[in-house]
Amino acid sequence: MTSPTIVLVHGAFADSASFAPVTRLLLDRGFTVRVPAVPNRSLSGDAAVIRALVEQIDGPVLLVGHSYGGAVITVAGVAENVVGLVYVAGYALEEGESLAQLQGGFPDSDLAQNLVYAPYPVPGAEDGTDVSVVVESFPDVFAAGVDMSTAEVLAVSQRPLSAVAFGEPASVAAWRTKPGWGIVSAADHTINPDVERFGYERAGLRSVTELDAPHLVMHSHPAEVTEVITDAIAQLG
Template identity: 65%
Template structure:
């Protein structure tokens, strides 16, 4: 495929993380001649985060393959309606239905180990006397829940450098579901202790996605980068005629 028709791969990170969660995937994608953008998601609200990612996508010249990990799956579900998005890739992610929130989708299934490890912290909201609530993961429990098969030294760094998710993000209902009109690919992390794998399976099956399963912790991009890169490449190839 020529460089001009090659999609840009936009990598959307999840909650409690930042774009460095793709650090083992980005070099391989670049070495394959793909253009890559890995924005910092605000992690403040599903509506606001989706609008931000959509604004990034709109400024890219040419087609886009939108990849979302975990909460990032919910974000691409909404942002993916942008006209130049040609495919969606979900990694251990939430595939919401239009009008559905994260809380509603998760509530259909038994809790994962994450639920008992969450920490709630107030944060100031500019112009408001009422603080918001940041949600993060107990630092001591983070490695086992998120990254059981990731290098322990890397997992320890991730645990103390979390990007919290505002509680509002769990309540926002998705105003759109891009998988209804875009080819979609879903990877289930079958040893996930952060999201119940059945939540991933349900969302992907409901959307009729091309789906694979990897015996992995939640951070599949760091634990099994080669498999993730190959899966993203499959989505990229699907967009090139």
């Protein structure tokens, strides 16, 4: 099989730069990589954006989703040319399940007490609600283990997630038809690590790697994340 294009899908409260260390390592190894901006407006809409991008790529695609990006690739991954899914501290939703439903089965993480809600305009409709992390809490809750100077920059450049995305059910679960791999961030304060473990086990992922890492594992452990991605490609080959 032709080596797939690797599409790195960021999550909530982050943007494409959250994958920067891993992107650099993959490019250095000669892989073709795309790191699109996710609107973070709705699960169905975000998945449609990623699927549209994927379907414009000539050849196979490996989707890699961090955090909320895991939910996005769960839906977008049904695109015909997607050959595999890699979940990085991510949500592996079941068809018909929302983020809120999956999280609701487990104790809250530290994130729940450190969220900020703000309105944003929706043309022709009532204002939407953006959700972000308290800036002062961001380094500990979202980026623990990341260099403080980097964490502070990320904290003030968050990409919020619309509140509607939390309650929207996944229309499909691509892991039912596509092979998957997962990374659990065992020191995660944003997602309860048991949420990650449960979703991965239910999805029957080919392998799960546990790292003593924070939620932003791509910054704290870029080599290990890159290895999981490249191992997945080797297995697909």
